[in-house]
Amino acid sequence: MRIAFFDSGIGGLTVLTEAMRKLPNEDFLYFADTLHVPYGTKTLPEVKRYVEESVSLIMQGDIKALVVACNTATSAAIEELRRTYDIPIVGMEPAVKPAVKRSQAAGKRVLVFATSLTLSLSKYTDLVARVDDHKVVDSMPLPELVQYCEQLQFDRDEIERYFSRKLAGIDLSQYSTIVLGCTHFPYYKSILQQILPPHIELIDGSHGTVERLCSLIGSSANPGQAFKGHIEFKCSDENPAYLDKMARALDYLQTQYSAQ
Numbered sequence: 001m002r003i004a005f006f007d008s009g010i011g012g013l014t015v016l017t018e019a020m021r022k023l024p025n026e027d028f029l030y031f032a033d034t035l036h037v038p039y040g041t042k043t044l045p046e047v048k049r050y051v052e053e054s055v056s057l058i059m060q061g062d063i064k065a066l067v068v069a070c071n072t073a074t075s076a077a078i079e080e081l082r083r084t085y086d087i088p089i090v091g092m093e094p095a096v097k098p099a100v101k102r103s104q105a106a107g108k109r110v111l112v113f114a115t116s117l118t119l120s121l122s123k124y125t126d127l128v129a130r131v132d133d134h135k136v137v138d139s140m141p142l143p144e145l146v147q148y149c150e151q152l153q154f155d156r157d158e159i160e161r162y163f164s165r166k167l168a169g170i171d172l173s174q175y176s177t178i179v180l181g182c183t184h185f186p187y188y189k190s191i192l193q194q195i196l197p198p199h200i201e202l203i204d205g206s207h208g209t210v211e212r213l214c215s216l217i218g219s220s221a222n223p224g225q226a227f228k229g230h231i232e233f234k235c236s237d238e239n240p241a242y243l244d245k246m247a248r249a250l251d252y253l254q255t256q257y258s259a260q
Contacts, residue, residue: 001064004029006054009037009150010249011184012069017253018206022214024225031058034235034242038146039072040115051077054236059085065217067209068092069183072115075123088216094124094181095205097131106176109136114181116141142166149184152245159191172197180204190256
């Protein structure tokens with residue numbers, strides 16, 4: 001039996017990469033809803049419908065656990081999925097809680113990067129309300145970054161210009177932590193580390209999500225071992241070119257991780 005990972009596009013591969021490191025003996029299915037990517041610019045009812053349709057296709061296989069490797073999809077549909085399917089289902093949420101703890105120690109603020117829809121939904125606003133007692137969390141939508149990622153646009157000069165426009169007028173000296181609240185955004189972690197002040201830490205939810213997955217399936221993490229499992233890629237429009245894109249994106253991520 002396999003563990004399925006689901007996202008609208010290639011963003012969830014950042015979570016899959018973490019799972020490959022922690023669970024090197026597992027087999028994985030990665031499904032991208034390429035008919036409707038990106039989710040972050042869609043309406044809530046649209047995203048709910050797309051997620052439910054995609055997961056219905058995924059569940060036709062031999063699946064023992066599902067990771068909804070998309071913050072927007074998690075916010076929109078995770079509770080309905082858990083009511084519908086009797087297997088472990090793990091979602092994503094921006095790593096606001098650990099970021100707030102670190103900011104309190106540093107006496108600075110937290111900046112959350114995410115999609116517009118994620119930032120507008122109650123799952124996110126309720127999370128911030130629960131953990132942000134001192135009102136240190138600020139949010140910034142970066143919808144264009146998803147499109148850059150889907151186009152495999154990793155040109156450093158182009159991405160640096162984009163971040164410079166977005167961060168213009170932001171006093172980065174006030175912040176100790178930036179949360180990458182979309183699974184597409186860690187593709188740009190190395191570029192951000194180069195252009196941000198060195199005191200700013202970047203965190204995302206992949207580590208916590210995979211730790212939760214390990215707990216639910218009763219498997220201990222085995223980091224450091226070579227990956228021995230099998231990965232199958234699928235997409236909703238059955239586009240061979242996109243399947244090739246997913247393989248190339250995964251190779252890029254593994255190169256980035258090995259360089260860290």
